[in-house]
Amino acid sequence: MRQHDAEVPDANATYVFAVCRDPDPSSCAGLPGVTHEAPVRLLALDSFTAIVQTVRARDFTDEAWQSRLSDQRELERYARAHHDVVSAVAAACPTVPLPMATVYHADERVREALAKETDRFRTALKRIAHHAEWGVKVYAPPAATAATDDADRRTGRPVVPTDRARPAAGAGLAYLERKRGAQRLRERSQEDALRTAETVDEQVGRLATVSRRLRPHPQPSTDRRVQILNATYLVAEHRSEELALLTRTLRERTGAEIELSGPWVPYSFVGEV
Incomplete structure (x- = not known):
């Protein structure tokens, strides 16, 4: 589980489910994701596309996740929601899942951070395509x-x-x-x-x-x-x-x-x- 930048209680943050290539926009349409307050959406990167959702930053602070870790039912709900999104997108195109609770302060921070992993994503996507x-x-x-x-x-x-x-x-x-x-x-x-x-x-x-x-x-x-x-x-x-x-x-x-x-x-x- 990883968390990035989501420490401002009253701000929004961007939750990242996966990185993929040429996704079908309809593959994640209607999925609730980890919150019902915003739709799961596509975020264009330089070479790839991230599957993201806008969430409340206060729900992903260290303190919030420590509390969630002690609630097995709530943790399982998040894990299932994360997996459902990844599975839906992966059924339509090569997809690299990111760990649950990968969260950044804003879309631009997602682009900056994931751009540093471009070579790794390219290698992984090539390896798993049609597998x-x-x-x-x-x-x-x-x-x-x-x-x-x-x-x-x-x-x-x-x-x-x-x-x-x-x-x-x-x-x-x-x-x-x-x-x-x-x-x-x-x-x-x-x-x-x-x-x-x-x-x-x-x-x-x-x-x-x-x-x-x-x-x-x-x-x-x-x-x-x-x-x-x-x-x-x-x-x-x-x-x-x-x-x-x-x-x-x-x-x-x-x-x-x-x-x-x-x-x-x-x-x-x-x-x-």
Whole structure:
């Protein structure tokens, strides 16, 4: 989240959603944006067009945003409004999203500030033109484990000596062997899972223009799956069906659970601007 110049309580400010090239004016018509007090509009820059909205500066001071950060519902409303505008414009032309709460004191300050990023915008727009972002997540099944003490208890054969019973000869050794076997099984399962993740990433990466590996998300305590790949790929629009087919093929070939999501606005591939 970034804020620029919007510190005068009674003044207006300019909220910037994105920078794009040759937008369709109708793509953002009627969108409420982050406020219902002014329309979302186009602002011509030297080489590009910014998608902006006039807002009240007092709503975007540091103090105002700190308060908003503590209100999850209000924060989600702003995030959804920002994303809706970016998505609508990106559906019509190459679009570089800006972070939520990118605000400047006036239109002229927007032009001055964004002019310094012209080369970066040009590179990003060229990269993402006619592309979309797709997410791929791969999950490994819960690692299989060998039966140990529980199996012995189910069969009525205790492993640990008690005052009233003695283990059968070799029971302790058998117990240790089962534990070692379970550990080897877990290690093989982990190795197989990592190989699967690398295979999926390599195959999808060949189809994509560029890709990024992300940190795997921890799963809820009720979900015993282990996420072994969390990656995002920039894929040309004309290859989307090929991507879906490849994902299905990899599911069948590897037996892994593979989730494909998208297409998304390519947030991950426009760089920090």
